[in-house]
Amino acid sequence: MTEKKRTTIILFSGDYDKAMAAYIIANGAAAYDHEVTIFHTFWGLNALRKDEHVPTKKGFMEKMFAKMMPRGADRMGLSNMNFAGFGPKLIKDVMKKHQAVPLPELINMAQEQDVKLVACTMTMDLLGLQQEELLDDIEYAGVAAYLADAEEGNVNLFV
Numbered sequence: 001m002t003e004k005k006r007t008t009i010i011l012f013s014g015d016y017d018k019a020m021a022a023y024i025i026a027n028g029a030a031a032y033d034h035e036v037t038i039f040h041t042f043w044g045l046n047a048l049r050k051d052e053h054v055p056t057k058k059g060f061m062e063k064m065f066a067k068m069m070p071r072g073a074d075r076m077g078l079s080n081m082n083f084a085g086f087g088p089k090l091i092k093d094v095m096k097k098h099q100a101v102p103l104p105e106l107i108n109m110a111q112e113q114d115v116k117l118v119a120c121t122m123t124m125d126l127l128g129l130q131q132e133e134l135l136d137d138i139e140y141a142g143v144a145a146y147l148a149d150a151e152e153g154n155v156n157l158f159v
Helices: 016-031 042-048 060-068 083-097 103-112 121-127 143-151
Strands: 006-011 035-040 116-120 139-141 155-158
Touching (some): 006 042, 006 143, 016 103, 016 155, 035 143, 042 116, 042 121, 103 116, 116 121, 121 139
Parallel strands (some): 035 116
């Protein structure tokens, strides 16, 4: 019996196109029967934020971070050609024309394929994010847990 291959991805970027690339790779690896982990840290946590506002108790700085960060995967900007928020609208129109799967659907597909989605607890503390603000059915862990997964990984990526 052969051991199952493992793919780990650190999603650091909060850019729509980079998050899409990470999720396309994750879904592809899962389709090839890899165990896949995406560790979301810093701005990559925005991909896991719920679209709707979730009332929580926050301090002043935590409220400021919450207002500055996009709420949900579909509101993330582009790494290039963002054009003050107009770029994502353009790229989504092009994607629709070419029947490309949008990021929120890629995230759902990953969850359906049992890709382990992990939110970095240290970054959540720094940015004032609370579990209620993030998607359901994800895991919460620190860097040690990610490193344990990565140590066993055949493919380790940083996006």
